[in-house]
Each structure stands twice: as structure tokens, then as C-alpha cells.
Amino acid sequence: MQNQAIGIFDSGIGGTSIWKEIVDLLPNENTIYLADSKYAPYGRRSKSEIIDLSIKNTNTLLERNCKIIVVACNTATTNAIQILRDTYPVPFIGIEPAIKPAAIHTQTKSVGILATKGTLSSELFTKTSDLYAQNIKVTEVIGSGLVELIEENKIHSEEMKSLLQSYLAPMLKNDIDYLVLGCSHYSYLVPILQNLLPKKITIIDSGEAVARQTRAMLSKHQILNQNKKSGTHQLYTNGNPIVLKNILKDLKREYTIDCLHF
Structure with a gap:
């Protein structure tokens, strides 16, 4: 389980700001990021829609064997994270205004x-x-x-x-x-x-604090990746991949971007 990926999702590309902090702090961890751009922004949707989208994203990440899930979206955290924690056995990290x-x-x-x-x-x-x-x-x-x-x-x-x-x-x-x-x-x-x-x-901005909390939670559950080599990073989007590539164009780190229907 230690080698399984950290799962991260947001209503689009914004959560890559959190993803970058996590990758910087935990360079040996593998990550999977979901950019749910098709349904962005979550902030104008009803609470029931936000919960449904959060469940959909969580299921997509768990299908890829993620060991912990970071809800890199303030709106999803404040509206849905308690339901996610009550529903799934993996640890969840949220983000809310500081x-x-x-x-x-x-x-x-x-x-x-x-x-x-x-x-x-x-x-x-x-x-x-x-x-x-x-x-x-x-x-x-x-x-x-x-x-x-x-x-x-x-x-x-x-x-x-x-x-x-x-x-x-x-x-x-x-x-x-x-x-x-x-x-x-x-x-x-x-x-x-x-x-x-x-x-x-x-x-x-809450990005660095979320990364520290992710590390603490991995340590608490004894699922920190013990490998010494750099982690692998897979980003998925159900929107325009060019936008995701542009926001990360200056990032000096290896990663892959693919389209995914979710």
C-alpha cells in the first residue's frame, strides 16, 4: 500500500497548485490528479451536485488504487468531505479558507x-x-x-x-x-x-499547509512511500488538456497528462 498513489481532485486545474506543493514536499510519492474541468466551477452548483461530483471523483481515484485522497477544492471540502469520510475507508485531506x-x-x-x-x-x-x-x-x-x-x-x-x-x-x-x-x-x-x-x-494561501497535513496523515497511517526514487505523476482531465499543459509549462518535473472521461 505504501507504493500506491496519493489521489488529488479539484473542479479543474486550480488544484494543481496543491498538487505541486505535495510533490515538492513528498518527492518520493506517486500521485494521480483529476482535473474535473467539465463541471467547473463547483462554486455555482448546488450542494447535492457538489456531493455527487465529489463521490464520482473519489470512485475514479479509488479505481486506480489511491491510498489517500486530497480534496484540493474548497467548495468540495466545505460541502462534501464529511460524507466522503463517512463513506470510504481511506483517509481524506481537505482544504478550506485559512x-x-x-x-x-x-x-x-x-x-x-x-x-x-x-x-x-x-x-x-x-x-x-x-x-x-x-x-x-x-x-x-x-x-x-x-x-x-x-x-x-x-x-x-x-x-x-x-x-x-x-x-x-x-x-x-x-x-x-x-x-x-x-x-x-x-x-x-x-x-x-x-x-x-x-x-x-x-x-x-493554503497549499503548503495541505501538503504538510498530507505528510502527517500518511505518517499516521504508516503508508509513507519508502522508495528513494522520485515518484511518478499522472494527471487526468475531462476538459481541454492544453489548458492543463499551459498551467504547468514552467514546472521542471516529469509528469504525464491524459484525457479521461469521468
Whole structure:
């Protein structure tokens, strides 16, 4: 079982930001990544749809003998991960907006959260926010259209810049000093956000923390890969493979990309 792959899925290519962190931290592990671009973004879908898609992705990964599954999607985590944990015997790692560190470290007592509708409206997000941000002003903004532009390889478009400026405006008005990214796709927007935001604002992304949690869970279950050679990495998409190739074009690591109907 130690040699079996880490399974990772997201509603498209955004979760590759998590996948890269995992591969960097655990270079000997094998990975299988599912880009469910056909149904992206999950954030505008109903809870029942999100659960069904998460089950479909989990079954696809388990058919390929994955030993652990990383739900590299905030919306899927906040809406479906408990059901996945109750249904399947393998360990699951989730990702949700990092409200806690922002609330702890903010000096202005004002933080911004950029996320999908599906994440911000979820019960898990509400509980987390209520727990850690009681005395903090939280400006929540739904990033409508951002995932679609990323999936269309339009990260550096004027349309993207214009949308981000409009979403950041109410946060800047409320004097935030932390911006929490609540969607794995948004990790690819960090360079643009850094140009649009004052330097005093810290951007929080969850990728590295998810990788550390994955390592901890593998260790806990004694299923860390003990091989000394580099792992193999297979990425599947049910969308346009060119978009997935473009987002990874600067990655100096061997991997394969294939189309898969799932």
C-alpha cells in the first residue's frame, strides 16, 4: 500500500497548485490528479451536485488504487468531505479558507476572503468563521468568473485584472491587512494580486499547509512511500488538456497528462 498513489481532485486545474506543493514536499510519492474541468466551477452548483461530483471523483481515484485522497477544492471540502469520510475507508485531506491565521495575526482587525459562492455559503465555512473571527471584520467577496477565466487560460487578461480590481475594492475600503484565498484556482492569481494590493496586505494561501497535513496523515497511517526514487505523476482531465499543459509549462518535473472521461 505504501507504493500506491496519493489521489488529488479539484473542479479543474486550480488544484494543481496543491498538487505541486505535495510533490515538492513528498518527492518520493506517486500521485494521480483529476482535473474535473467539465463541471467547473463547483462554486455555482448546488450542494447535492457538489456531493455527487465529489463521490464520482473519489470512485475514479479509488479505481486506480489511491491510498489517500486530497480534496484540493474548497467548495468540495466545505460541502462534501464529511460524507466522503463517512463513506470510504481511506483517509481524506481537505482544504478550506485559512480564516484562523488571518484572524489571529490581523492588526487592523479587518480581513478579506475571496472565494466561491459554494464555499462562502457552506455550513463548514460558517462554523469556522464564527469560531475564529468573532471580533474581526470579515469582508467576504464571491469571485464570480475567476475560475472560468483561469480554466480558459486567461489569467493575465485585462478582463481578469478588471474583475480582481472590482472584488478587491470593498476589501480595501474596509482596510484589510490579510487577504484569504478561498479557492485553489486563486493561487495562480497571487502575482497579479500582489501588484494590485498595497504591500502591507498579506495574502494567505493554503497549499503548503495541505501538503504538510498530507505528510502527517500518511505518517499516521504508516503508508509513507519508502522508495528513494522520485515518484511518478499522472494527471487526468475531462476538459481541454492544453489548458492543463499551459498551467504547468514552467514546472521542471516529469509528469504525464491524459484525457479521461469521468
